[in-house]
Amino acid sequence: EAQVTQNPRYLITVTGKKLTVTCSQNMNHEYMSWYRQDPGLGLRQIYYSMNVEVTDKGDVPEGYKVSRKEKRNFPLILESPSPNQTSLYFCASSLWWRETQYFGPGTRLLVL
Amino acid sequence: DQQVKQNSPSLSVQEGRISILNCDYTNSMFDYFLWYKKYPAEGPTFLISISSIKDKNEDGRFTVFLNKSAKHLSLHIVPSQPGDSAVYFCAAIEYSGGSNYKLTFGKGTLLTVNP
DSSP states (O other): OOOEEEEOSEEEEOTTOOEEEEEEESSOOSEEEEEEEETTTEEEEEEEEEETTEEEEOSOOTTOEEOOSSTTBOOEEESSOOGGGOEEEEEEEESSTTSOOEEOOOEEEEEO | OOSEEOOOSEEEEETTSOEEEEEEEOOTTOOEEEEEEEOTTSOOEEEEEEETTOSEEEETTEEEEEETTTTEEEEEESSOOGGGOEEEEEEEEEEOSTTOEEEEEOOOEEEEEEO
16 A cells, blocks of 8 residues: 555654654655644645755754655654644655655654 | 735535635745645645646546636635535645755645535
């Protein structure tokens, strides 16, 4: 089954404790991206990647890192999480940036 | 500066009637537009898209209209069904070559279709 998976689905952590949210797709998609969804703000793009080893900042990249060492995986790294990074995070992938994006189920993060 | 605006946070319609969701944008460099639907506890799912060279795209019950001069697009759902109840996001893409890519979402509109 074609899908985008994210892990974990739920995470509670404390300020400053490094964490990684994994994202994996099995559709051989070139393009992958990360979004956060906050009440009243909609979806905002954090980082995106147009291909392996190519990553670029979206609208809200501060406090996040990503890597794209292989096509299928695009982890989101929070080196020192802060409470303002409490949010619902979505990973997405598509064959190319103009193609339909497939979203993962989301990761709900709470930073205390 | 919000470049993609969905000014109606919510919309309620009767089953069988038409639902019209609106989206305005300010960036004239946007050249591709998409609508996504999102149910609670799920990721957004793609609904329909339109290129800036077109003014209409239709897929079953869903039609998207683009008015470039007014920087306005709308999503029409006819007839509306209770299963259409969800949050609808408008999104716009600006691409200027290489990795110069910008995707912007609106804040979403909650559609409720009443039986």
